[in-house]
Amino acid sequence: MSFNVPKSDKKRVVIVGGGFGGLQVANRLKHSDFQVVLIDRNNYHQFPPLIYQVASAGLEPSSISFPFRKIYQRRKNFFFRMATVRSIFPEQRILQTSIGKISYNYLIFAAGTTTNFFGNKDVEEEAIPMKNVSEAMGLRNALLENFERALTCASEQERQELLNVVIVGGGATGVEVAGALAEMKNYILPKDYPDMDSSLMQIYLIEAGNRLLAAMNPKNSSHAEQYLREMGVNVMLNKMVTGYENHRVQLKDGSSIATRTFIWVSGVAAQPVGNLGTEFLGRGGRIKVDEYNRVTGLDGVFAIGDQCLMTADEDYPNGHPQLAQVAIQQGRLLAKNLQRLEKNKELKAFHYRNLGAMATVGRNRAIAEFSKIRMHGFVAWLMWLFVHLRSILGVRNKIIVLFNWIWNYVSYSQSLRMIVYARKAKEVQEREKRLSSQHWGKDLLSEGAD
C-alpha cells in the first residue's frame, strides 16, 4: 500500500474540516512534532463571507477557494484526505470516514455548520441554501435560468413565480445577497432583458425577528433595512415561514408569496457526527466543550469554531457567535495547547477577543462595528472591501477578486452570467427536456407563430 501514509512514531492529529478554524490549527502545527492529517469533504478551502457574490455572478468559485494540496505543498508530515466523517469510536481512538477508518492521538472537529431547515421537509426539498460555493453556483444557475424562462413562459402567474425572489433569513448572508440581487435587478436586468419589464421582479427578505442583523447594534440594523428598502427590496420583519407549496412560500399569518427562487439562509446547525450522542451536544447541535475546547468526556477529542459550544468564556455564557474570528482564535490557541500538552505544560483557557462584525449592502454601502466604534455608509464599505480582500487566501485570488470588483464596480455589471453545469451533454439534454416539456407547443415570440 505504497500510497498510504506509513505508520509514524509521531503522534497523529486528525483535523476534520479545513475552514477558518481547521486551517488555523494545521498552519500553526507546521513546526510541531505531530503528524497532521486534514480531512475535508471538498479538496479546497472556501471563503464563506464572499459566497453570496458567487451566487450573484460577481465572482467565480475559484476566486474564493484554494486547493488544500496547494496550501500544503512541501509540508512535511502532513496528509490531506478528501472524505466525510461517519462516526467516532472514542475507546479505540478511531474515526470512521467515507473512505475508511483512521486512528488518532488527538482529534479536532472543525467542520462548521450546515443549513438548518428546522425540520421542515417541504422547505428542505425545495429551498436553495447558500452555505458553500457549490450551492451558490446552483443558485446562480437557477436564477439565470428563471430569467430566461420568464420571457417565454405560459402564463402571467408563472412569470411572476419565475421573477420573484424570496430570501428567508435576515442575518448577514440574507442582507448581503438581497443587496446583490437588488443591484442585479436595478442595473443588469433592464440592459440584459430589454424585452422584459424588470419591475416585475420583486425581492423579498423575510425575517422572523423584529430586525435585520440581530447580532449587531439596533442602529446598524435600521441602516441596513433603510439601504435595502432604498434599493427596492421588500423587507418583511416579524414574519415566520411555515412551508412551501405550489411555488408559494407560506407564511404563518396565512399569506403567501409566489416564487420559484426560494433562498433559505435562515439558520445553521452544527455538522453532525454520526454516532455522537445527544449528551455531547448543546444548542444548535453544537458539541459542548470546556474552556480548552476539549469535548467533555472524550479523551483527546476537541471541537472548535461553529461546530462547538463553549459556555465557559465568562463574557459569552451562552456560547460564542458563529463567526470566522471565533474559529480562527480558537484554532490558534488549540494548536498552542496541543503542543503544551505534549510538554506537560498547563493549558491556556480561551477568551474571545471581539474584533467586530461587518455586512455590505450593495455598492458603496456597508455597516461595520468594532468594540467601541460603529460605522455605516461609504467608509464602512471601503473598510469591508479591505478586510475581506486581506483575508482571502492566496495572492492570485486576491488579484482576481480585486480585478473583478473594480471591473464590476466600473461597469455596473456582474460579468459572470453564464449558466454552466459540470456535466455531460446527455445529462444537460435531460435537464432541457425536463425544463421545456411544460412549454411544448408554446409560441416562442408571439401568440401565433406567424
Add this chain to the structure above:
Amino acid sequence: MSFNVPKSDKKRVVIVGGGFGGLQVANRLKHSDFQVVLIDRNNYHQFPPLIYQVASAGLEPSSISFPFRKIYQRRKNFFFRMATVRSIFPEQRILQTSIGKISYNYLIFAAGTTTNFFGNKDVEEEAIPMKNVSEAMGLRNALLENFERALTCASEQERQELLNVVIVGGGATGVEVAGALAEMKNYILPKDYPDMDSSLMQIYLIEAGNRLLAAMNPKNSSHAEQYLREMGVNVMLNKMVTGYENHRVQLKDGSSIATRTFIWVSGVAAQPVGNLGTEFLGRGGRIKVDEYNRVTGLDGVFAIGDQCLMTADEDYPNGHPQLAQVAIQQGRLLAKNLQRLEKNKELKAFHYRNLGAMATVGRNRAIAEFSKIRMHGFVAWLMWLFVHLRSILGVRNKIIVLFNWIWNYVSYSQSLRMIVYARKAKEVQEREKRLSSQHWGKDLLSEGAD
C-alpha cells in the same frame, strides 16, 4: 403577453446557434433592416479552442465564455432565446423549438457539431467528451476526483485505473489536452501528491490513422508526436478503439488499457435537426448547401460552418474543414448576401480563404502553418498565444485569460484545482455516498487503523 416580441413589419432572420458562424451573422446584421432572433442552448458564446485548458484546470469556463445578452445589450430589433431546435416545417416557414415554435423569413442553421461516438453505445455511456465548457468541467472534476481516490483505493489495479488517462482522437483537441495533462503530471502531481508515485499516471493518446493532426502537414504531425513523447505521453497510432468494458478501453488488436478517465475527442457529427430528412444531409450528418450556403430544396433556409457541407467551392470538392475560420467567413458573407437578397442584387459565391491552422503542445511549443509558411517551437507558441488571445470575446476575458496564462506559466501550475459541482448539498451527499460505498471500511491511511 407583454414579454414576447411584438410582430414586426421587418423580415425576421432566425439564427440557430451562437458559435463563431452564428455570431458573425448576427453582428453583421446590426445595421440591417431585419429583426434578428438568435437561438442557442446556452445563454453564452463559448470559445472552443481553449476548452481543453478549462479541462486541465488552467482557465475558468467564464474566461472563455461571454453571455449573449451582454454582447447584444442596446441592440435594436434583436432577441435572444435560450432553446434547442426540435424540427422544421419548411412549407409554413416555422421552426419548432424546446420553448415553442417561431416563424421565419430566413432561417440559418449554425449549430455546429456534437461528439460522434460512431454508434458505439458502451463508449457513449462511459466516455467523457469535451465539446463544450460543461463537459470540460465534468472532465476536470472527474480527473481531480480520481487522483484523490487513487490515494486510498482498495487495490493496485483500481489505482492504476484511477490514474491512467486514455485520450481517443489525435486531432488538435486530443493533442492539446494530452499536452496539458502531461504538464499536470510532470509539474503538479509530484508537488500536490508527495505521498503518491506520479510515474504511475500514464497518458495514452490513441489515433486510428497513421499520424497525429491529419489535417496538417506531415512534418508538423511528427513534430507534435515528438513533443508529446518527450513529455511522456504514450502516442499510439494505427490503433482502433472498439469498446469500453470493466474500466478498460478495448482495442481492435485485442489489447486493452485500464482507465477510468476515458476521454473521447475522436470525431464530430453535425448537430441534427429533428425531422430534416437524409436527402438533405451529407457526410457526417452535415446539411448540404450550395455556394451561397442555401440549403438545397428549402426556401429561405441556410446552413453555415461545421453544420453544413458545401462542395461547390472548387478548392474543396469534399467540403471545407470544420474550422472556426470557415464558419466566420461563411457567416460574414451570408450576412451580406441576405441584404443583397432584399435589394434583389445578385448573391456572391463563397470561397474559403485558408488562414492556416495551429495547435499547442504544452509550454513553449506549438506548431502552426499558413498558406506558405510552416512553423514549430517557441515562435509558433507565441503566435498561438497572440492569435487566441486576440480572438477571445471581451476585454475582461482577454485580461483574465492573459493573467491566468502568465500566472500559470511562471508558477508552473494550473491554479484551478477545485472540484466544484453546481448543486445542492443533498445531491452532493448522494454523490459522496456513491463514490465511497465501495471503500466502506477501508483504512484511511494505513492497513490497520492504529
